[in-house]
Amino acid sequence: MRNTGQDLKIIVNGLSVSYNDEGPINAPTIILIHGFPLNKSMWDLQLEALKEDYRVIAYDIRGHGNSDAGDENFSMDVFVNDLLFFIDALNIDKPILCGLSMGGYIALKAIAKFPEHFGGLVLSDTQCLGDTPEMREKRMKAIESINKNDVEKYAEESIKNLFAPDSFTTKKEEISAVRKMIVQTSKQSLSYTLFALSERKGTCNKLQDIKVPVLIMVGKEDKITPPAAVMMMHEKIKGSLLKVLENASHLANLENPSGFNNQLNQFMGQFLDKTVPKYSLKELVP
Numbered sequence: 001m002r003n004t005g006q007d008l009k010i011i012v013n014g015l016s017v018s019y020n021d022e023g024p025i026n027a028p029t030i031i032l033i034h035g036f037p038l039n040k041s042m043w044d045l046q047l048e049a050l051k052e053d054y055r056v057i058a059y060d061i062r063g064h065g066n067s068d069a070g071d072e073n074f075s076m077d078v079f080v081n082d083l084l085f086f087i088d089a090l091n092i093d094k095p096i097l098c099g100l101s102m103g104g105y106i107a108l109k110a111i112a113k114f115p116e117h118f119g120g121l122v123l124s125d126t127q128c129l130g131d132t133p134e135m136r137e138k139r140m141k142a143i144e145s146i147n148k149n150d151v152e153k154y155a156e157e158s159i160k161n162l163f164a165p166d167s168f169t170t171k172k173e174e175i176s177a178v179r180k181m182i183v184q185t186s187k188q189s190l191s192y193t194l195f196a197l198s199e200r201k202g203t204c205n206k207l208q209d210i211k212v213p214v215l216i217m218v219g220k221e222d223k224i225t226p227p228a229a230v231m232m233m234h235e236k237i238k239g240s241l242l243k244v245l246e247n248a249s250h251l252a253n254l255e256n257p258s259g260f261n262n263q264l265n266q267f268m269g270q271f272l273d274k275t276v277p278k279y280s281l282k283e284l285v286p
């Protein structure tokens, strides 16, 4: 039997995974994969916007939000395996994956490994390249700093890069929600994930094999995965759609939720069964 609602728990791959699952069971299913160092609550507005027509699932990656961290070291492969076990445990057929940044790295790797498992892909503020040596170096310094200082310091530094300058005046609530997500993540999970990110392999050489519908979005002011880097994925994924969102940096879904949700809704429309008319009780019973 399916459980619906927020903060549900399921044991996957020996790990307790926390997730939200809403919307009609037989509708096309989208799985939202959060960025680093955030958690599933970053998708609350997308869940609200989609749940009337689609089954929408957002889960906490191991060590983030309310999911267990487990005992093994983190890697993109471990995260992909968790995702596959999660999909299996919930008995979902051909979900559409939507990943932001690290969520996109996971989605890209998952589809490269198991192309037949997925019905579509939404890539937001992400890229197919692995880390440069400079980026790796930065991550090692961040790990050192996290372990010497309070997580608050790391949160403040991360926030500077995650949001567009204007968002600091227009999106104060979102910024404090993101700060809370970061400081709630344990030092160990922050360090393990930074290390996993630094070790990840690029997926650019797999992009031409993607055959499902793909929507790519990026905030115009994104400094972490800038539009130019995102453009490369668009060029390599045949038939993909690219949308650059105004008034947004790296957390485009939080900074420009209406633009993001419009694109997402339009993209998802193609998965609805158009042959079954949608009735509204209000229209049938005046």
Ligand code: MLT
Pocket: 034, 035, 036, 037, 100, 101, 102, 103, 197, 224, 250
């Ligand atoms: C994220 O938002 O997931 C991170 O910025 C990813 C990264 O640091 O590469």
